[in-house]
Amino acid sequence: MLVTLARASLAGRRARTALAVVGVAVSAALLLDMVMLASGMRASFRELLDVRGFTIRLAPRGTLPFDTDARIDSAGAIMARLGANPDIVAVSPVLGGQLHVLGPGGGVTAVAIGINPAVQGDYTLRTGHDIAGPDQAVVSADLLAAAHARVGDTLDVAGGYDAQLRAVTRERRIVIAGTAHFIYTPANPKAMAMPLATLRAMTGAAGDPVSLFMLRLRAGADADSVQRWIERAIPRVSAVSTASALRQVDRRLSYFRQLAFILGSVSLTVGVLLVATLVTVSVNERLGEIAVMRAIGVSTRSIVAQVMLEGVAIMLAGATLGLGLGLVTAHYLNGILSQFPGLPAAIDFFLFQPRDAWVSLGLLALAGVLAGVYPAWRGASLPIAATLRDEAVA
Amino acid sequence: MSDAPLAVSARDLRRDYAMGDAPVHALQGVSLDVAAGDYAAIVGPSGCGKSTLLNLLGAIDRPTAGSVRIQGKPVESLSDREATRFRLLHIGFVFQRFYLMPALSAAENVELPMAEAGLSRAQRRARARELLRYVGLEARADHRPTQLSGGEQQRVAIARALANRPALLLCDEPTGELDAHTGAEIIALFERLNAGGTTIVVVTHDEELAAAARRVVHVKDGRILSDTRVR
Ligand SMILES: Nc1ncnc2c1ncn2[C@@H]1O[C@H](COP(=O)(O)OP(=O)(O)OP(=O)(O)O)[C@@H](O)[C@H]1O
Ligand SMILES: [Mg+2]
Numbered sequence: 001m002l003v004t005l006a007r008a009s010l011a012g013r014r015a016r017t018a019l020a021v022v023g024v025a026v027s028a029a030l031l032l033d034m035v036m037l038a039s040g041m042r043a044s045f046r047e048l049l050d051v052r053g054f055t056i057r058l059a060p061r062g063t064l065p066f067d068t069d070a071r072i073d074s075a076g077a078i079m080a081r082l083g084a085n086p087d088i089v090a091v092s093p094v095l096g097g098q099l100h101v102l103g104p105g106g107g108v109t110a111v112a113i114g115i116n117p118a119v120q121g122d123y124t125l126r127t128g129h130d131i132a133g134p135d136q137a138v139v140s141a142d143l144l145a146a147a148h149a150r151v152g153d154t155l156d157v158a159g160g161y162d163a164q165l166r167a168v169t170r171e172r173r174i175v176i177a178g179t180a181h182f183i184y185t186p187a188n189p190k191a192m193a194m195p196l197a198t199l200r201a202m203t204g205a206a207g208d209p210v211s212l213f214m215l216r217l218r219a220g221a222d223a224d225s226v227q228r229w230i231e232r233a234i235p236r237v238s239a240v241s242t243a244s245a246l247r248q249v250d251r252r253l254s255y256f257r258q259l260a261f262i263l264g265s266v267s268l269t270v271g272v273l274l275v276a277t278l279v280t281v282s283v284n285e286r287l288g289e290i291a292v293m294r295a296i297g298v299s300t301r302s303i304v305a306q307v308m309l310e311g312v313a314i315m316l317a318g319a320t321l322g323l324g325l326g327l328v329t330a331h332y333l334n335g336i337l338s339q340f341p342g343l344p345a346a347i348d349f350f351l352f353q354p355r356d357a358w359v360s361l362g363l364l365a366l367a368g369v370l371a372g373v374y375p376a377w378r379g380a381s382l383p384i385a386a387t388l389r390d391e392a393v394a
Numbered sequence: 395m396s397d398a399p400l401a402v403s404a405r406d407l408r409r410d411y412a413m414g415d416a417p418v419h420a421l422q423g424v425s426l427d428v429a430a431g432d433y434a435a436i437v438g439p440s441g442c443g444k445s446t447l448l449n450l451l452g453a454i455d456r457p458t459a460g461s462v463r464i465q466g467k468p469v470e471s472l473s474d475r476e477a478t479r480f481r482l483l484h485i486g487f488v489f490q491r492f493y494l495m496p497a498l499s500a501a502e503n504v505e506l507p508m509a510e511a512g513l514s515r516a517q518r519r520a521r522a523r524e525l526l527r528y529v530g531l532e533a534r535a536d537h538r539p540t541q542l543s544g545g546e547q548q549r550v551a552i553a554r555a556l557a558n559r560p561a562l563l564l565c566d567e568p569t570g571e572l573d574a575h576t577g578a579e580i581i582a583l584f585e586r587l588n589a590g591g592t593t594i595v596v597v598t599h600d601e602e603l604a605a606a607a608r609r610v611v612h613v614k615d616g617r618i619l620s621d622t623r624v625r
Contacts, residue, residue, distance in 0.1 A: 001502065001509040008497025292493040295454050296554070297482020298510050299475065385455040389445070392491060 024318025032326030034264030040351030052121030114199030128178025159202030187345035288391035315368030486555030545576030
């Protein structure tokens with residue numbers, strides 16, 4: 001009966017109810033996006049860092065653990081030192097650099113990473129073969145297209161450019177073994193991976209440098225104690241476990257989360273005010289009806305429940321609509337933000353997790369209850385006789 | 395009639411409405427006993443305090459002074475919540491303007507007080523059908539109030555008032571909005587109800603209605619002027 005009355009009250013003012021539902025949907029969409037933003041980046045960072053089972057990275061302090069511009073010298077010594085720890089089962093050195101793929105019309109500049117093909121966590125092979133010799137590379141689909149090449153082709157690649165002589169230097173012929181998806185590069189990269197020694201030679205780097213190391217640990221090893229061991233044994237690098245990287249990321253992203261929190265709260269508040277206004281108007285229109293119900297013995301509790309039900313119903317209808325709207329806008333915003341320079345394209349700013357939907361839905365249901373508090377109180381505390389009299393006079 | 399238990403009993407009722415400097419003394423010491431099974435009409439000029447008295451007798455409003463007992467129960471001892479429950483289970487109200495819930499069908503309107511009282515759906519359905527048959531509107535059970543004439547709406551309102559088998563039926567100008575012919579139907583309905591044992595107190599300007607009662611109470615300026623048993 002309560003449900004019937006609440007439904008009838010909403011259905012009786014169809015246009016108004018529809019407008020309120022759309023309004024709530026917009027605010028719910030924003031709320032969902034903000035909840036997704038607050039937790040999405042973190043979750044997608046974790047996925048990204050864990051993707052190939054490398055749980056510790058060695059990097060210069062203060063850099064994000066996939067920064068290929070960083071430099072660690074005398075990598076061989078570090079490798080040897082790391083080999084002494086039985087908890088470390090694999091070490092993947094990574095060197096970042098830039099190469100020029102020569103060709104008609106000036107060629108293409110490519111991001112290059114030097115790795116050990118046997119132990120690497122930077123790309124996944126898509127077509128062709130993995131690197132099997134010093135003069136082989138795997139390339140991204142975009143580089144392949146830009147160089148107008150195919151798997152199996154040979155590219156002329158230069159490591160340097162002498163501006164004085166206007167000539168490329170350290171040129172080498174590289175065979176495209178296959179194409180690969182590069183995990184840590186920005187969107188649509190022109191990227192290639194090759195053996196570490198090849199890239200060192202081509203970039204003319206002295207003193208066997210790398211940009212970072214990625215370490216895989218023995219199953220059951222304690223990442224924290226390995227991390228401490230490394231920092232003691234090799235003081236020039238900082239060891240970053242996935243957990244501590246996430247802490248770093250958290251710190252860097254706290255602005256985003258604050259922003260998300262504030263915008264989410266604002267949208268929730270707007271939703272509450274919207275619904276509170278609507279339900280108050282609807283209660284004001286029905287003061288006579290409510291007074292009659294009270295007179296014939298309907299309890300204040302039933303009146304309150306009926307009014308609250310109206311608020312919650314609008315909120316939930318809006319939330320359902322807003323869920324779809326929120327996912328669409330999140331997808332769109334993700335597209336924009338993934339162009340953010342310096343961040344891997346694989347990072348999702350808005351990552352949909354079912355938990356987020358439940359959190360948003362819960363908050364909105366609560367907001368519906370909150371929105372009903374004032375109008376419900378108004379309806380419940382009505383002076384019965386006086387209201388009936390006013391109603392009769394009106 | 396005098397040895398029947400009292401359905402409602404009012405002692406020295408006063409009701410002032412605060413109106414700034416000049417409060418309105420709507421009731422100025424009214425005492426009234428209505429025995430179970432009685433049928434009383436309260437008449438008097440407009441503004442003399444009839445509705446005020448009826449609201450006090452029905453525990454919708456509280457007196458400034460004096461006391462009301464319904465079926466021996468002092469109303470002033472009840473909390474708001476208890477008074478609400480008491481109205482639900484023991485008093486039926488009929489208003490001049492019917493005041494049905496526009497969103498509910500005739501049957502649902504009749505079921506409303508039963509739902510509030512916690513009756514099962516099946517019980518509600520059966521009793522609502524029985525009551526609508528009693529007031530001659532069984533065929534209109536699924537109609538909305540807007541699809542019914544004034545007289546039909548008032549009959550639905552009477553069925554609603556009877557839903558929880560109240561000891562006392564309180565009616566404020568129940569024929570006030572109806573033409574003579576429809577009014578006569580309502581009057582006949584009240585007589586049938588009273589003959590079946592329902593205690594009725596009706597406030598009215600309608601002489602036909604007043605003439606149908608067993609007793610006519612004359613109110614003027616917040617006081618009882620006369621109290622005449624007609625039959
Ligand atoms: N809520 C109120 N506030 C102020 N004055 C009121 C209120 N209710 C009633 N009154 C005053 O109390 C007096 C009695 O009112 P009441 O409604 O009981 O009269 P009534 O006999 O029912 O009149 P009518 O026949 O016109 O319905 C009137 O003077 C009225 O103006
Ligand atoms: Mg009146």
